[in-house]
Each structure stands twice: as C-alpha cells, then as structure tokens.
Amino acid sequence: MDGYQNRGFLLKQKAFLKLHILHKVEKKNGYGLQILDELRKEFKQFGYSPNHSDIYRILQELTKEGILRREKRLMDGNAEFQEIVVYHLTEKAPEAIVLYKKQMKVELDRCISLLNKTVHDIYG
Amino acid sequence: MDGYQNRGFLLKQKAFLKLHILHKVEKKNGYGLQILDELRKEFKQFGYSPNHSDIYRILQELTKEGILRREKRLMDGNAEFQEIVVYHLTEKAPEAIVLYKKQMKVELDRCISLLNKTVHDIYG
C-alpha cells in the first residue's frame, strides 16, 4: 500500500474511507454495497453519505495492492442468483494494515489539531 | 456570500481559507501575499502550506460578493514603486461575516466530530 502522503490540507476522502473499509473487513468479510450501507449508517448523523463508486474504487485498489482478495459468492438465502463479491484479508494484509493505521492516526490527529486550532483562534 | 453548503465529507479548503482570511482582514487590512505568509506561518506546525492562487482566488471572490473592497497602494517604505492591493471590509461585511462564521462553526464542529468518531472507533 502506498504510504499515505499529503503535505496539504485535510485528509482526502479516499484515505479516510480506505481506513474505515480496512477496519471493517478486518472485523468481518463483506461485499461492496453492504460495506457502503454500514458506513452510511455510521456517518449519517454527521451528514456524510459516501457514494458507491468511491467504495468500489477503493476495494479494487486494495485488491490490486494485494491487501484484499475477492471471492465471488451467491447471496445467502436468496432465491435469485444474485452474485456478490466478498472481500477477505490476504496474508500480507495484517502487516500492511498496522502500518496504514499508524500513519493514519498521525494524519487524523494532525487534521483534528488544525480544525481545533481554527475553532480556538476564531471563536475564542 | 453564498451560504456554505456541503452535504459531504470534510469541509473544503476554500471555505476554510475564506474563514481565516475574513478573520484576518477583520483584524487588520492586508494584501495578498502578506495574508498568505501569515497563514503559512500559522499552519506551518500542521504541515499545511496553502498556495498563492487559492488566496487570490478567494480575495477576488469576496470582492465580487461585496464583502471586501480593493485599494491599490504603494508598498510602504519601498524605494521602488511596488504596487499592492490592500483589502478592506465593506459596509455589508460585518453582517455577512457574522453569518458565515456561524455557519462555519457548525461545519467545523461537524468535521471535528467525524474525525474524533473515527479515532475513537478505530483506535479505541
């Protein structure tokens, strides 16, 4: 996974979602729209609703990077043959995720500090 | 000033800078590169260095919106005739700024919450 780099403003949506997606798959294998739904529920109270293309993009990227692997399945308990793509961690995932999380922690802290500073400076 | 709208992820750099620029001009009239320098100093410890085109873009926008007005000056104490554009608040500025700050406070809080939630959920 390309180390997170951003000498800029706040972190990018993609990096943010990547972190959440990895965290989710770590806990439970899932498929695209399922992950999207869960994330939307989590973020709903913050008025944030990611869109499906972002999720698919990231899942594909993580697959290309060898962090996730795809497994086609038929949707459980579904009369119709709805095929889904369930994502699993690979063997090299754990190490990569630890690293990514570590980097992202620094980045999240940086962003929170920048926003807090702003609130402090401007609103007293 | 167009009410801040962003049904999305974190706030945009432009909105962020607009807030800081207004706050600066409120306290002291200034010109483009001067404002940029000051902002860069403020944000340096956060690894954030806005670029000059953003600042100019925003100053022009605020001027067009009637919040700021331009005043061409010659740089103080400069032998050469270096012309600068000093920005001042207009009469309608105070009211507009109060409103914008109010909206941005909500938005900043929202973003901080979203990031804090992430840190909490993922790093325990």
Place this chain on the structure above:
DNA sequence: GGATGAACATTTTGTTCATTC
C-alpha cells in the same frame, strides 16, 4: 525579487450509464 493575476494541468470526487441476476 516581490506582488498580482491568469492560464493551464491534474487530482479528486460525484453522477450517470451498462450489465447481470
């Protein structure tokens, strides 16, 4: 070189279309 601004290029993000079951 400092200052301003426009022009351009790229990256990031969001919307729509296509396909399958």
Place this chain on the structure above:
DNA sequence: GAATGAACAAAATGTTCATCC
C-alpha cells in the same frame, strides 16, 4: 430491485506562465 463496475462529468486544487515595478 440489488449488485458491480465502467465511463463520464464536474469540482477542487495545484503548478506554471505573464506582467509589472
């Protein structure tokens, strides 16, 4: 309609060029 993915469009941001003193 749910799911996946690609294609496309737009927005946001960053880099370079032009000009002036």
